[in-house]
Amino acid sequence: MTISIEYEAEKKLDLPYETIIRDVVEASLDYEKCPYEAEVNVILTDNEAIREINREQRQIDSATDVLSFPMVDYETPSDFDHVEEAVEDYFNPETGELMLGDIVISVEKVEEQAEKYGHSQTRELAFLVAHSMLHLCGYDHMEEEERLEMEERQRAILDTRGYTR
Template structure:
């Protein structure tokens, strides 16, 4: 798995962000039985930058905790058979499936950890697990989809020993 990790802004989280990202990404890929090596990009930023991305890509003029930019369109969430016939889903230099980008607001991680009464580690790991599921085709627009994603997120974090 290749992780392209970038951190901007002076805000710091009290955890090893890159190491944690690798662990959560690997756990999510294993949990979903993703059949290929994968490439993921993560940007840690602040509320101002994520608000700008929200405005540009989603017509939402406010900061959110996380944004996911999947590079693959799935017919069915978690069904990776489509990749067999989609050569453009793979990085020609590495052969890895290019899953997409994750952008996280460090300010939101800190605020939500405090608001929900759990650790910064748990909040950060949760956001990555959530985004990884988006990058593998899952969504939460419908109630049934939301319940599926919540269960998967919880199980991924439990496998890592990260709980509320």
Template sequence: MSLFIEEEGNIKLDFDTEEIAALVIDAALELADCPYEAEINLLLTENAQIHEMNLEQRGIDRPTDVLSFPMIEYEEPGDFSVIDEESAEAFNPESGELMLGDIVISKEKVLSQAEEYGHLPKREYAFLIAHSMLHLFGYDHMVDEERVVMEAKQKEIMEKVGIFR
């Protein structure tokens, strides 16, 4: 698995963001039974920048905690059989890894939501990565049935990495 992290802004999180991200991403890939080595891009930013992206990409005029930009369109969430191994678009030509997509996280939201929900920022950060990885696998939470499935998978990932509320 390749994880490419970029960080912008002055806010710093007081834990090893790369270590936690890799731990959660590995657990998510294992849970999804991903048959390929994968590549994920992670941008840690601040509210102003994620607000701009949220408006541009989703038409929502406010900052959000996390944005997910999957590279693959799944017929069914987590069904990697739709990926044609001969298809150059899905794989990095240099590494051969499956390019799952991009995750963008607001560090300000990590801190404020951790305080709001009464847990550590590390837990909030890990949760947002778990949540976003499921989006990169094609899961969504727009209707109750999908939300229930996604919440169960998020819980399973968090338990697998041993990060609890």
């Protein structure tokens, strides 16, 4: 498994962010029963940079906590059966790994939201990674039923590794 982590923010999180990110990515893929070695890219940035990406990609001119850019198209979330039909689209030719996509996280939002919700920055970072990993596996939360399913899966993933409130 390849988990690339780039830290682009000036503000440093005072926690073992690489360990947390790797742990939650692995827990998410285990929980979703991904049958392949996977590749995920994570960028930790600041509010201004994530605002710019949000504006360019989603036409929303504001900072957000996390953005997900899935590379796999799913008919059903976490249904990986079809990916081998398009190896050239979904697998890295050099490593053979399934290219799931990119995650962008604002470290300022990690700090702000941890304080707002009354839990640790570790738990907030873990939550944002789990949330984004579910997006990379095809889940969404546009409808109430989808939102509830994502919340349950996020909680279950975080509970498996002890990232509780």
